[in-house]
Amino acid sequence: MSEKKNDKLVVYQVFTRVFSNENLTNKTYGSLEENGTGKFNDINKKALKSLKGLGVSHVWYTGVIEHATMTDYSEFGIKPDNPLVVKGKAGSPYAVKDYYDVDPDLAVDVKNRMAEFEALVARSHQEDLKVLIDFIPNHVAREYHSDVKPKGVTDFGEDDDQRKPFDIHNNFYYLPGQSFKVPADVVSPVEVKQPYLEKPAKATGNDVFSAEPGINDWFETIKLNFGVDYQNGRAKQFYPIPDTWNKMRDILLFWAAKGVDGFRCDMAEMVPVEFWAWVTEEVKRQFPDIIFIAEIYNPNAYHEYIFKGGFDYLYDKVGLYDALRRLIEGHGNANDITGVWQNESGEFANHMLRFLENHDEQRIASDEFAGEAEKALPAMALSAFLHDGPIMIYYGQELGVKPKGAEGFQGDDGRTTIFDYWGVPEMAAWNNGGKWNTSKLSPEQKNLRKAYQEIIKFALKNEAVTEGKFFDLQYANNNGQSLNYNDSKLYSFLRYTENQKLLFVFNFDQNVSYEFELHIPELAAGMMGLNKDKLTLKGKNFKATGNVSEPFDLKIHPNSYLIFELK
Template sequence: MKRIIALCLLACWVCSCSQPEVNAPEEAPEQMQGKPVVYQMFTRLFGNKVELNKPWGTKEENGVGKFADINAQALTAIKEMGVSHVWYTGVLHHALIADYTEYGLTNDDPDVVKGRAGSPYAVKDYYNVNPDLAVNPAKRMEEFEQLIARTHAHGLKVVIDIVPNHVARAYQSTNAPQGVEDFGASDDTSVEYARDNNFYYVVGEPFKVPLAENGYKPLGGEAHPLSDGEFDENPAKWTGNGSRLAQPKADDWYETVKINYGVRPDGSKDFPELPEDYRYKNAEAHYQFWQGKSVPSSWVKFRQIAEFWIEKGVDGFRYDMAEMVPVEFWSYLNAHIKHQRADFFLLAEIYNPAEYRNYIQLGKMDYLYDKVEMYDGLKDIIHGKKNTDVIETVQAGMADIERNMLHFLENHDEQRIASEPFAGSPEIAKPAMVVSTLISSSPTMLYFGQEVGEQGALDSGFGKPTRTTIFDYAGVPAHQRWMNGGKFDGGKLTPPEKALRAFYSELLLLSASHPAMLGQYQSLHSFNKSHSQAYPLNVFTFARWADTGEKLIVVSNFSNTEPADIQLYLPASLTGQWQLQAKDYPLTDLLGDSHAAAVLEAKQLFTTHLQLAPLESRVLALSL
């Protein structure tokens, strides 16, 4: 019943919110109508029912999920968790080891493919989808369009990857619209750099496959006609991570080539630069700025790619390694996207905090990964390297852009929470998830399998334990127990896994539906450290409230061994802003099985006494 009520609240809240306009960096993104919840689904793995999990196994041995496996039951279950956007990871046609020549596709060389199933970030054709994901590869685009329609029918938005910094070494589109030329087709390969070349070249030197390290062999050493230590590319192109060597190293992104955006080899820019005052102008002003200006060829190609997928009905892009591409290009691309669809969802993978504001304000990104600050800080608390002070410091430092910093504890690049190097148990990260989800008005992202405690323990071939492989054909054991042969009802989950998923559902629904989540924030941590003798150092507390009157106090105990006995005080500045009268107020717990009540007592400072079990969190709603 509680979940039904929360879903109703979510629907009402989303419908009732007005759509704000973006004119300054501290304002909310234009499409924000409720706090987004993003469900990252690794599409190839999500619907796979095969449990063999042979290292380096073929898709016939280990299985592969299809677009068709993501059925109504799956989408309903995802929606019921409060999810607003599904990021379908690995949709685009990327280099992989399988024979699809009967469909007019060329075979890929194992010497420049990572794993057997291939990296989704070595895109081979931006205008088509991975043939592995289709029941009928000849109709793979139609099958993805059907998935888009199913997703929309369940009230969910569709996000896919755009990988702007690099493409597969053997890029070749078979589905590009008329008049759209492949990357590099018109390049002058006699020079290292030209503004309208799509690639950089190592003039006069052919590409050489990296020397193997640590005993690595393509396909685990299995014989293959193209696996001969050679790849035909002359002259060699710069590698995706920026290596300028004709023979990159084994730990370079050797399976990809870097796109040239008009940045000369010395780092200088060969395109118009934005005036500084455009930092405070909206996307439409940026769109007008670029009208009539000459821009590099690669800029136009990626704009055409974006327009193609918008026409297909996609609702958002997640940009891979966006900081490796100049911010002016993002102004150009994102302004064109927002001119076409103001509600489009734009998420960027960026790891340099010094550049955050440039990519939000000048690049017109809606959201950035909050990995280096919030994620790393919470992980350090779990590892005992830092105390909860770091949360307050991080959030204060993000005060002007907190709306734009997407929070997560798992994604395809990071270790699974339940893996030994991270937490060793999904329970240990519960307080971190509560804080990560509720502390900001920014989106929360959940990686598939996280909600049932997937460990990422398999050695799948190229993909090694602690992370769920993105390079191999594999099953995801805990997720498969929830999937239950395609019923998506959790029928094979263990009791602890069911309880964990219920926790995530309750938390995410609260995040998505409660008005205070788009309201204001104030830390209670430092104040209580200095004013309360009963305030443990492994606790973090904060307040959230909305202008419509809803008020929350969030308390999390990060200790996995010690209960917390807390005398919590609210500063007079906060209670004055809340306009509390000199009386006691009931507090109702919105999270957890017990939903224990508490009382906010009117004393010299308003205070409440709380007892939390190890790893317990409370979300206390103040009743006026």
């Protein structure tokens, strides 16, 4: 019998450009020279050991692949970008400019940039950490041009017939006879030496088939053609294999050959599932252990993208993230979590990647979200304990990163910029001149990091969490069935294996303690193989004996969680 696959991965997202930057000048729209940038080499063994000590298993290095930028690297043979089609001084990592190269910002020696990335991969592996990078198949930068593509590789669009709006052999969608117009609201923070010219205009990355996208569109990107004719009823042409499919497969294989262990696939649902079914099989044939994570927001597509598309894991944004965010902000209902597990239990459970922060979402500690990082600890614990699937942490989440002010293109929105050069004080304190220790962290930051570490370590070392079955206790304790059990703020469930039975109780109320009764139903006791007439509940400084007819009397403090063992 084969060993059960462990899906309890702990993914740590590193926004590579900002992660290790100790320059805290933080001038709005500051240049590389003014605001500085992190480097591959900064993520040294001490940094990686610190992540491993937190409980991390996979590091997602975000922004590795070369993207459009306002920084001029022409002296290194890299074609400059027109600033009118770049967002921010540093540029968006999701406007890929050369799929076969890495971001020169991240290299100490620009000429040696790929070797520096390869050394980071090797260091990560030496610390028993797997490496993930982004794969952005839906769109590329408007001025995509590979300076270092392997021999025999043609650029996207190089062989396109631009007279045709759609053709299976084209990489882009065209608007013949029309010229692209940069959104009127675009104001470049650097001198624009020449206008941006594109004729015929190409469709924009977020499915805008107009020569005039708006400033809130992904105007800096071009939509790639995977064989779907969007302007003619979304007709699909997948035979022969579209040229874009082959190009993308080769790109994935290129990075897998460099030791990359998996890909976080940007906006996966904007690319046809038929492509994913084909390409995941093609890549796994040569690299069977590689993993694919889909950024996806349509629950109706979950089944298809897992079981047809070949994805290992999917974002759990619309389900658990949204439900927990409402609770953290004080206007949610804990019973919504029951709806999440009902929709995602069974075949989905271990495929959902849970998170409370990433580069698209507002920081927990920001004024636009919770205001205080500690308010999310019960939600983080629930994300880790609810099912045996993976969890993800965004860099500095465990330190309570709190963005303040506008950094550049992104503005003041509760997020840490992905478009501009920036430094994060909390990260600089942890970096501490390359020591990557806690000596410069505040007591509050140390406590928060320790709390995250305890959550992760508990999730990893207890088999009831890594592989146990699940039993929701809301229905047995709500609607007045249990005294003082406020089911809109309290949530409880069981996780169990043959060897371990655990009870989890969460209080999402930020201000109120509850002394309440908790019922363990006879059905649950039977499923766990416990004696229904004698149940022992043991927790920290707590032990009680009861049965399925008599509830346990418990107390829980505001914004906290309890863990008990059942025997």
